[in-house]
Amino acid sequence: MTSRVHRPVGTVTRGTTNPNRLRRMDRWIAATHGAELRRAADPVAVDLGYGAAPWTAVELLSRLRTVAPRTRVVGVEIDPARVAAARPYEREGLVFRHGGFEIPVPQRPHLVRAANVLRQYDEDQVAEVWQRLCARLAPASGGSRGGLLVEGTCDEIGRRHVWVALGPEGPRTVTFATRLGSLDRPSDLAERLPKALIHRNVPGEPIHTFLHDFDRAWAAAAPYASYGARQRWIRTVRTLTTTWPVTDGPTRWRQGEVTVEWGAVAPRG
Template sequence: MTTRAASRPVGTVTRGTTNPNRLRRMDRWIAAVHGAELRRSTDPVAVDLGYGAAPWTAVELLARLRTTAPRTRVVGVEIEPARVAAARPYEREGLTFRHGGFEVPVPGSPTLIRAANVLRQYDEEQVAEVWRRLCARLAPAGPAGRGGLLVEGTCDEIGRRHVWVALGPEGPRTVTFATRLGSLDRPSDLAERLPKALIHRNVPGEPVHAFLRDFDRAWAAAAPYASYGARQRWIRTVRDLKADWPVTDGVTRWRQGEVTVRWEALAPGTAQESCSARF
């Protein structure tokens, strides 16, 4: 009984809904900011954790990462055995599928774990423990780099709006907001895609609520730039936002409809204390 229980995957089955190209914004960001770490690794393994009922996101992750790190291998991990069986025909050189959960059943220490739309069904108080477990599986930091990366977040059904947290072996680092600018009315529209650690904290008195409030105000002030297009308005907005918030990226990423902020600036007090204690 003990052996059988110990081998059981950690986690619960998700809804499994997915669509081709749904995670393109997250993939594009990962390739840009983590490509060098993947290239440096002697065995660059990326895990698509909880890829869902169809294997599209794992197939696409391999293609996108190999444009920047050609030796990268992708392992799709799913807790539902039938989904793994359905994905097996899509295996190829550099792409495999395995049955598992938050224990991440791959040899060694992955250079990347991507967990998109996985934690939405969990309770907020469970997030820190899942993060801790996944970060413990990452490749450790070395003299030449920062180690592996966990990217955990949520997007809409067709990938127009996406928010994710990036974590290293030491814990949370940044929060990234990404959107198709032509579909955006105001930045706070992204609030519905906040990851589980933040979505219930978008209330007055919480840092993420203050950030989105200031984001909307900067967007409104940049309205004259709309005549040059939504991209120019977004860039101006983020420039103004950077005066009061620790934005970590620059114009190259802003042009993609992204902005990245240090985790500490948005973390709720309880989550910050919990993460600090666990990592």
């Protein structure tokens, strides 16, 4: 009788990583999904495709435990050499496993974070990957909305991020996050759009219209720049709320974030 060989699903990424690269994404997850993690009996989070070094998984454990102390983190990498290199960093609540989009953990995770993983894939592959990952999430039940998949892209030092949040049912929201002092205009974030959106930033597509309106509101808020970039951003987002389904409020806006419903910016067709 032959034993089954575990064959990870996916391809090896470049592995680029840096300490604190995902801090903006982590803070958002902790703020918006912390209550779900606290309600879970055994909350498990997966850092999918953490890269050549395990910094992002180590940091994810630390940040999630500030809001949900029982959370465990599993770092998953498709490159076995990266898993071996990460093993010395294992500790209580943190382990590393060889795998890919199949998510090689026995239970359904309450969080899967996949940052800068789909960047090298084709746009027409994204829906299948999303579907596979969402199917692995903890299901909705009772007062819980279920697990969360956070998939997106950021620059090398974490100044600019855009990510999609998905539940077991599919995409929910898109979040734009930036260090405000580095921003000339909101559409600078277009280069960090996730794979599902980056090629849709063309006239006639909702994401293009959104970024155009974002820039126009930013220009109109120029007088607020004398009070600082944060005040200009808050005024800009407040203007956006009159025409776009913004789902968060000033507490998040002050962090240099804005979140909108996925359906408002989803690709046509």
